[in-house]
């Protein structure tokens with residue numbers, strides 16, 4: 045397991061690491077890949093139903109952000125209250141500045157979150173509570189638009205059947221929020237269901253794009269290609285690298 049300190053990588057504002065872009069980076073999800081391709085393996089294998097994917101930061105295993113994203117749903121941990129506070133603050137600060145980047149110049153009508161994979165867990169979905177109650181920029185527009193259908197699906201496989209829409213969304217512009225993007229399977233599946241329900245535009249805002257620092261030469265690449273995190277820039281509005 046890594047004992048990486050994020051200091052010095054991406055100039056870690058609150059432990060955040062700005063996603064890289066350009067050659068060697070997946071143009072959909074910002075995963076680090078071999079330079080010969082423009083899409084990572086997971087994005088090559090998936091269907092695409094999102095107009096844009098905007099990760100706020102990389103979630104590097106071993107980092108403080110990664111620990112918060114993993115821990116905030118576990119009720120038993122004393123760390124939970126701090127993790128919730130920090131993740132809500134990250135979403136609020138980012139969405140207050142970059143909603144129009146996500147929306148291609150227009151605000152969203154509705155905001156929702158990717159449901160849990162099973163019904164029991166989704167009843168107490170922590171991300172839904174965080175967005176509805178602690179992220180005022182979008183909280184008033186938040187609604188529960190999706191629920192788990194009960195259909196079993198591999199967590200890493202694209203499978204819209206795992207979710208059902210709870211409302212007709214004819215012509216609505218929907219912002220879909222998730223805490224972590226690993227393969228994108230759940231977010232792409234959720235987006236497919238939102239579109240089938242009539243949504244005209246669906247964008248994903250993700251707190252952390254997971255990055256395994258031990259994989260391939262990811263550590264070296266992150267350290268060499270420093271890209272300072274700034275609240276004023278997102279992967280849509282910042283100048284090219």
Ligand SMILES: [Zn+2]
Pocket residue numbers: 070071072073074075083084085086087088
């Ligand atoms: Zn990708």
Ligand SMILES: [Zn+2]
Pocket residue numbers: 141142145276277278279280281282
């Ligand atoms: Zn932006």
